[in-house]
Amino acid sequence: MPGPTPNVDGDASPDDSDDGGVRIDMISGARMEGLTGMEKIRLILDGVRDGNIVILEEGLSPDEESKLIEVTMTEISPDDFTGIEIETYPKAETNDQSFLDKLMGRKSAQKLTVIGPANRIETLHKDENLISTLVSRK
Amino acid sequence: MGLLTNLKDSISRVTDGLFAADEPKRIGIYGPPNAGKTTLANRIARDWTGDAVGPESHIPHETRRARRKENVEIERNGRKVTIDIVDTPGVTTKVDYKEFLDHDMEKDDAVRRSREATEGVAEAMHWLREDVDGVIYVLDSSTDPFTQVNTMLIGIIESQDLPALILANKTDLPGSDVQQIANAFPQHETIPLSALEGDNMDEVYTKIAEYFG
Numbered sequence: 001m002p003g004p005t006p007n008v009d010g011d012a013s014p015d016d017s018d019d020g021g022v023r024i025d026m027i028s029g030a031r032m033e034g035l036t037g038m039e040k041i042r043l044i045l046d047g048v049r050d051g052n053i054v055i056l057e058e059g060l061s062p063d064e065e066s067k068l069i070e071v072t073m074t075e076i077s078p079d080d081f082t083g084i085e086i087e088t089y090p091k092a093e094t095n096d097q098s099f100l101d102k103l104m105g106r107k108s109a110q111k112l113t114v115i116g117p118a119n120r121i122e123t124l125h126k127d128e129n130l131i132s133t134l135v136s137r138k
Numbered sequence: 139m140g141l142l143t144n145l146k147d148s149i150s151r152v153t154d155g156l157f158a159a160d161e162p163k164r165i166g167i168y169g170p171p172n173a174g175k176t177t178l179a180n181r182i183a184r185d186w187t188g189d190a191v192g193p194e195s196h197i198p199h200e201t202r203r204a205r206r207k208e209n210v211e212i213e214r215n216g217r218k219v220t221i222d223i224v225d226t227p228g229v230t231t232k233v234d235y236k237e238f239l240d241h242d243m244e245k246d247d248a249v250r251r252s253r254e255a256t257e258g259v260a261e262a263m264h265w266l267r268e269d270v271d272g273v274i275y276v277l278d279s280s281t282d283p284f285t286q287v288n289t290m291l292i293g294i295i296e297s298q299d300l301p302a303l304i305l306a307n308k309t310d311l312p313g314s315d316v317q318q319i320a321n322a323f324p325q326h327e328t329i330p331l332s333a334l335e336g337d338n339m340d341e342v343y344t345k346i347a348e349y350f351g
Contacts (some may be wrong), residue, residue: 015336062290062298063294065293065294066267066290066294069229069231069259069260070259073233073256073257073260074260076233076256079234083230083231083233083234084231084292085232085286086231087286088289095157113156123286
């Protein structure tokens with residue numbers, strides 16, 4: 001089971017992005033599965049605050065998204081961290097929920113999600129099939 | 139275990155609703171910054187109590203604390219509904235004090251305003267998860283509704299099973315496009331209005347009584 005370590009890739013140096021490149025962490029659903037909500041948020045925010053782009057294979061639940069906004073707000077500080085840019089595909093009108101899921105109000109969280117530092121990532125275009133973003137090296 | 143917990147929560151929510159039917163419902167006014175939430179809150183409060191809720195401004199994040207106006211009684215078609223209006227700060231995922239410098243603000247004021255804004259947004263998210271019984275979601279109908287914040291907020295509201303009324307505000311502006319909002323959230327009814335001019339408030343009050351009564 002994956003641990004709540006903030007460094008997604010244990011082999012990578014934290015200085016990887018200092019050469020002007022942009023580091024992208026693509027985190028699988030399996031990697032997130034064993035984490036609590038706060039551990040997921042910590043994993044995301046630690047990566048983003050290091051200047052990385054985080055791509056989640058399966059996204060967050062609405063409750064986790066709500067907490068992500070709340071925690072992000074508490075960490076914003078002038079001239080250091082201005083928050084996050086986050087994009088997912090718009091919610092599709094799918095019928096992939098089971099009857100029990102609908103009855104219990106459970107919603108599928110399986111949606112690819114891109115999260116980055118607000119001062120480095122800009123969404124150029126987004127529709128239900130495509131997210132196009134511009135990432136600056138800073 | 140999760141199944142039992144969810145079932146228990148669902149039953150609890152229904153019974154709470156039955157036994158608390160006469161208590162005022164706390165209705166949160168949510169939406170992105172500058173959608174006209176405080177203008178709407180003031181319009182509702184003035185129409186039914188004579189008082190305002192808070193100051194309005196074109197500068198983003200004028201509302202930096204959730205503000206409550208209690209016991210607003212709205213009568214519609216012989217039906218009376220009592221609500222507490224909670225005007226919340228505009229929800230966003232980023233706040234940069236430098237944006238306030240464009241509004242003739244000194245750096246110290248801009249930094250303080252941004253700090254208060256972040257605290258206000260965090261507070262608004264907490265209210266949404268814990269302390270509101272229904273949501274009025276306000277959007278500026280002259281801007282693109284297909285934003286991530288709107289998508290996430292509507293998803294969060296739906297996941298809480300809260301009754302939600304979507305209002306397409308600022309219909310007095312030339313670029314207003316109510317249909318675009320209706321297309322963005324087809325699972326919800328969209329009501330057009332101009333909170334500033336007071337246009338279509340009759341329908342808004344009818345819907346408030348219908349949704350939250």
